[in-house]
Amino acid sequence: MKLTVAYDGTNYHGWQIQPEGDTIEEELNKNLSKLLKEEIHVLGASRTDAGVHALGNVAVFDTSHRMPIEKIAFAVNTYLPWDIRVQSSVEVPPDFHPRFCRLRKTYRYQIWNRPIPNPLVSRYATFYYYDLDERKMAEAAECLVGRHDFSSFCTAKPERPNHVRTLEKVSVKREGDMITLELTGDGFLYNMVRIIAGTLLWVGGGKIPPGEMRAILEAKDRSLAGDTARPEGLTLVEIEYL
Amino acid sequence: MKLTVAYDGTNYHGWQIQPEGDTIEEELNKNLSKLLKEEIHVLGASRTDAGVHALGNVAVFDTSHRMPIEKIAFAVNTYLPWDIRVQSSVEVPPDFHPRFCRLRKTYRYQIWNRPIPNPLVSRYATFYYYDLDERKMAEAAECLVGRHDFSSFCTAKPERPNHVRTLEKVSVKREGDMITLELTGDGFLYNMVRIIAGTLLWVGGGKIPPGEMRAILEAKDRSLAGDTARPEGLTLVEIEYL
Numbered sequence: 337m338k339l340t341v342a343y344d345g346t347n348y349h350g351w352q353i354q355p356e357g358d359t360i361e362e363e364l365n366k367n368l369s370k371l372l373k374e375e376i377h378v379l380g381a382s383r384t385d386a387g388v389h390a391l392g393n394v395a396v397f398d399t400s401h402r403m404p405i406e407k408i409a410f411a412v413n414t415y416l417p418w419d420i421r422v423q424s425s426v427e428v429p430p431d432f433h434p435r436f437c438r439l440r441k442t443y444r445y446q447i448w449n450r451p452i453p454n455p456l457v458s459r460y461a462t463f464y465y466y467d468l469d470e471r472k473m474a475e476a477a478e479c480l481v482g483r484h485d486f487s488s489f490c491t492a493k494p495e496r497p498n499h500v501r502t503l504e505k506v507s508v509k510r511e512g513d514m515i516t517l518e519l520t521g522d523g524f525l526y527n528m529v530r531i532i533a534g535t536l537l538w539v540g541g542g543k544i545p546p547g548e549m550r551a552i553l554e555a556k557d558r559s560l561a562g563d564t565a566r567p568e569g570l571t572l573v574e575i576e577y578l
Numbered sequence: 579m580k581l582t583v584a585y586d587g588t589n590y591h592g593w594q595i596q597p598e599g600d601t602i603e604e605e606l607n608k609n610l611s612k613l614l615k616e617e618i619h620v621l622g623a624s625r626t627d628a629g630v631h632a633l634g635n636v637a638v639f640d641t642s643h644r645m646p647i648e649k650i651a652f653a654v655n656t657y658l659p660w661d662i663r664v665q666s667s668v669e670v671p672p673d674f675h676p677r678f679c680r681l682r683k684t685y686r687y688q689i690w691n692r693p694i695p696n697p698l699v700s701r702y703a704t705f706y707y708y709d710l711d712e713r714k715m716a717e718a719a720e721c722l723v724g725r726h727d728f729s730s731f732c733t734a735k736p737e738r739p740n741h742v743r744t745l746e747k748v749s750v751k752r753e754g755d756m757i758t759l760e761l762t763g764d765g766f767l768y769n770m771v772r773i774i775a776g777t778l779l780w781v782g783g784g785k786i787p788p789g790e791m792r793a794i795l796e797a798k799d800r801s802l803a804g805d806t807a808r809p810e811g812l813t814l815v816e817i818e819y820l
Contacts, residue, residue, distance in 0.1 A: 344697040389698055409694065419697045452651065455586040455661045456631055456813070460698060571698065 337405065338428040339364070339378070339395045344419040346459050346568065350386040351393070360384075360420060364395055367415040371408070372401040381434035381575050382441070385527075387567030389460060392423065392574040394434045434575075440504065441524060442573040445517040445533040445565065454513070461514060462533075462569035468540030470515050474508035476539040476549035477517070480532065481506055487556035489532050490525035491564070499525055499556070508536065515540075518573075527564050534562035579647065580670040581606070581620070581637045586661040588701050588810065592628040593635070602626070602662060606637055609657035613650070614643040623676035623817050624683070627769075629809030631702060634665065634816040636676045676817075682746065683766060684815040687759040687775040687807065696755070703756060704775075704811035710782030712757050716750035718781040718791035719759070722774065723748055729798035731774050732767035733806065741767055741798070750778065757782075760815075769806050776804035 341364070349357030353365075361380055368376040381394035403411065408425040416422070446461035448454055453463045480486075480503050487499040503521040510516075517536065519529055535552065538544045552560045583606070591599030595607075603622055610618040623636035645653065650667040658664070688703035690696055695705045722728075722745050729741040745763040752758075759778065761771055777794060780786050794802045 342697055391696070391698060413694065418695075418700060421695050421697050421700075423694050423696075452655065452665050453660075453663050454633070454665075455584055455663050456633060456702060458586075458660060458663075459701075 337397055337399060337408065337425060338432065338434070339397075339409065339425050340423040341393045341395055342391045342421050342423050343389060343393070344459065345384060345387050345389045347419060348386065350388065351380050351383045357386075360393075361395075363416060363420055364412075367412055368397065370415055371412050372399050372403070374399065374401065379434055381439070382572055384570075384572055385567055388570045388572070389568075390572040393572050394575050396428065396432060396434045398430075438522075438578040440520060440522060440576045440578060442518065442520045443524065443529045444571045444573050445519075445529055445569045446571070447515040447517075447533070447537070447569060448513055449510075449515050450513040457514065459568060460571065462566045464537065466541050468515060468537065469542070470508050470510040470540060472546045473515070473517075473536045473540040476536060476546035477506045477508050477532070479550040479553060484553060485556050486525055486528055486553070488552050488558055488561045489528050489535070490558065491527040491531070492558065493526055496526070501525065501528075529570055530565045530567070531558075531561050531563075533565035533569065536562070537565060538562045579639055579641060579650065579667060580674065580676070581639075581651065581667050582665040583635045583637055584633045584663050584665050585631060585635070586701065587626060587629050587631045589661060590628065592630065593622050593625045599628075602635075603637075605658060605662055606654075609654055610639065610641075612657055613654050614641050614645065616641065616643065621676055623681070624814055626812075626814055627809055630812045630814070631810075632814040635814050636817050638670065638674060638676045640672075680764070680820040682762060682764060682818045682820060684760065684762045685766065685771045686813045686815050687761075687771055687811045688813070689757040689759075689775070689779070689811060690755055691752075691757050692755040699756065701810060702813065704808045706779065708783050710757060710779070711784070712750050712752040712782065714784075714788045715757070715759075715778045715782040718778060718788035719748045719750055719774070721792040721795060726795060727798050728767055728770055728795070730794050730800055730803045731770050731777070732800065733769040733773070734800065735768055738768070743767065743770075771812055772807045772809070773800075773803050773805075775807035775811065778804070779807060780804045
């Protein structure tokens, strides 16, 4: 069974079950178990961090319950808290693995760029006081497209030493006071989108010129890139299986 | 002193001070008093209901404190909870009254029209399960433009017997699953936007034809119009003083 899951991550300690604090995985396990009357353990496609949102994360699980598959989404939503909503439930082959199948992920990072925050967007966009030049940010982001070693834009984890990923598309757009980055690729390293966003904040604010982005990428050195930008701006938009 | 105030109304019992529950007015009074070290009582332009949001409500008050006026917005924001943010503070003449001056208000009502809610919009849009036809809604809304007695679209209050208002503009637009109503006029009756929205939900869902809207308006009878739509979809966007 494959669920597409949307959530407002504000009140959660991320996806993955933790000793302390509510997590999305825990809420899904608990409420699916209640609904299906057997112990359910979901396997998530993307273990989003605390405070990060999703429109389309994916969770997979097995059940012997005979509820019609497409009804599970509607039924489990009546148990879940308002800030988690399963968008669809579909059958997948038993060997389907949400992380190891070929896939394409899209992330969005939103920045509210005005001297005063807007409470109606502040759960889903990072506030940035100083003027940002989104054209410079777009110019800098362009060099990231393609197959690269993204070591400069990742918090290293010893168990995942391979830092080569393919970024298919990247865009930076402004609509009024909101700047939106969108990135699509075959996989993302730990904190990759937030470190890219943090580095683009340097570019947009004039701390480094757009051309410097390529040098940072090529150096494969995390210490040269910007800070890990705050989690609330990040949303996992979609995971497509190819 | 005139403040423009934005807030996420989800966690408040509306604007106006109540015996029970937090209100926007109370938070402003409390935190302005702390900042300016004297007792402040704001006078609000629009006493929004529980759960209703604002991008640009207006509050007026007097102070003898000599802090530079434009700094008050930034300073009081450091005291206020995250879901209330003063957007600007400017001087106004001592006789300026935020409700009795000539003004133009704009409200927005958002409807998330899909069989499954989206947690990333559900604080700011009303969820509606059944398919809505936004073209029919736009057609129905058109007859409301102009100077009319809006008794059919108001929860009557004995102290405000005059129900004639001028609606300058109304629009209904869909972007994907989100339908947005926008209304601009010289004043709005109690619950007016929410009752108009509730009646347009009837039209969009096919319960009544678009042409019926005019008959409901002309009847001046609240019992003929739709339900008062839920508060979370409503945002007071702007108040312009003319």
